[in-house]
Amino acid sequence: MPTQIDSRVMLRLLILWLASLTVLLSPSSHADALVAQPLLTPIPDNAGLKQRPFISSILDLSQYGYVEREFQMSGTANLYDADGRWRSDGLWNTTIAQADVPYATRLLVRRPADPQQFNGIVVVEWLNNTAFMDVDVIWAQSHDELLREGYAWIGVSAQFFGVTMLKSWDRERYGELSLPNDGVSYDLFSQAANAVRNQSALLLDGLPVKGIIGAGESQSAIRLTTYVNAFQAQAVQMYDAILLY
Template sequence: MLPVPVPEIEGPLPGSVPGDPLADDVEDTYPFFSTTENLDLYDYVEEEFVISGTANRYSGGEVVSEHPYRTRVVVRRPDDPRDSNGTALTEWQNVSAGSDLDALWGPSAKHIMRSGYTWVGVSAQNVGVSHLTEWSPARYGRLDVTDGGTVGGDQLSYDVFSQAAQALRSSGDLTGGIGIDQVLAIGASQSAGRMTVYYEEVLPHIEPVFDGYGFVVGTAPEADRTEPVFQVLSETDVAWIGPAEDTGTFRRWEVAGTAHSGWAGRRARAEIEERDFGRQSQYDCVEPPFSRAPLHHVLNASYDHLSAWASDGTPPPSAEPIARTGQGEIVRDGDGFAEGGIRLSQVEVPTALNTGDNAPANPEDYFCVLFGSHVPFDEDELVERYRSHAQYVWEVNRVENENVREGYVTRADSLRTRLEASRR
């Protein structure tokens, strides 16, 4: 097994987000996609670092060449080490939209912070790094994961990701002195695909640096290692990813009514996109876009399960898959809801039709296929379904109790859903 070296670490880098009192006292820009969450409320801090070193290019499991790299890492962590749970969620930044996106931080930020996780975002791919160098040449101009353009196909990304994890394991330089006992790899969509390649083609030849793997709304490998693999799919993804069986080191959860990229993520990104891009994109979809069924509630529970699974071998509960026809199509009831799967109260006790299905009304808005749909019920439909508001709240509580008991949602997220139902 090839050892994974510890990269050089520079930082934390100076710079503040607009509106920060320190912004007038520094000459640098702020970190791209710096969070707009209220970190002070949870006594968290955000810091940005540069890591650099030598990454390998592989072919058939063999190292064919070595190349220098230099990239950035964003860390959001408890300010006080005593508030840390000792686990780092290390996210492979998603670049499907042409720039770094911390897809799994935004919707789950409150759970991550109230639980004491350290979140780490790694800029591993050239699309994201190139955008950074254009967005702020002063801050990011020296970043490069292509060895001056001589290595394409993001072939260095795998070692970049590994070395970021090794930095977390080896010292507290990235974490303000917080000791990290467990490093989990997480990635969404395109990033899950890159992590699948990492797991299947690179990991067998290097020393393991991750204790477990979370593949979200994307592909996942057939788990054949001791480190556990947890895959969570939205309803959108079930339409194009084939079925899989749970094993001793693999779990898959499929969540009815949820979208690959739903409302919670869009809402979490709104201020950031308006700040860093000048606007948040609008889309013309066949159905009203962005399912409101909260996939992130299930993701929050999955992180806690994955951490326990990796630390003490306690496997997550299994879950019924979304029902499919013999041709692989999703089975729907008479109202249009997907059958089977993990059933959140927003789907089981609905006030709207939430699905993982949609399409572009304008060919340019091809991302519509990822957003799912949300069609609110009118007053007549609500009256037909529920005799009273009290009955509606009772049924929400019943489903929430069941999902908490099964381990599919956390108590904190369930409480939020119950409060929203009581105020509806």
């Protein structure tokens, strides 16, 4: 009987594929110009009533040489409609239904403290919202691999219910966050990758980034499939690889 491939194995396969390329894939200057650069604002570790991030790591990351940091990411994003019928070829066209919609969300970062420990790869996880709140499923299932091999990991609160739960959980810490609906999630996810590439001095304390993997599991993988077909596969190629699990 076939065995199920878990997300840790998938990460290894993706890295082997990236390493086999003569030149690591990266977005063109055209793609980079299509994606807005968001504003990043550090959230102090002890901010708010709870004085910690929602879904902060239950592990003592310092024992692995890692640190956890949180940022507010804000900017504007477009809302999209399907343009024509979306077919099985995976090349889905869109039109802008509403432009420049303001948003503010958060990024949760777990990264090596020592640049020598960093393998150059950032896994950007679309946080799962099946339970109407952020859940770091990829991290939960793959943290042994991520920590052992020196990845950086970033969780993106890309959806309305997740951000709503954050504000309910700690209004002092997350009161400025705002997503009008899930429609902004696609531009938001592109902008997160753009921030990794162009604001790593702030977001990753200057860690040198070689590649970015977008990742999502179950419900978030469904959202990410739309992202891949309608945006990543078209012009907005901000990720070097995508893990759908």
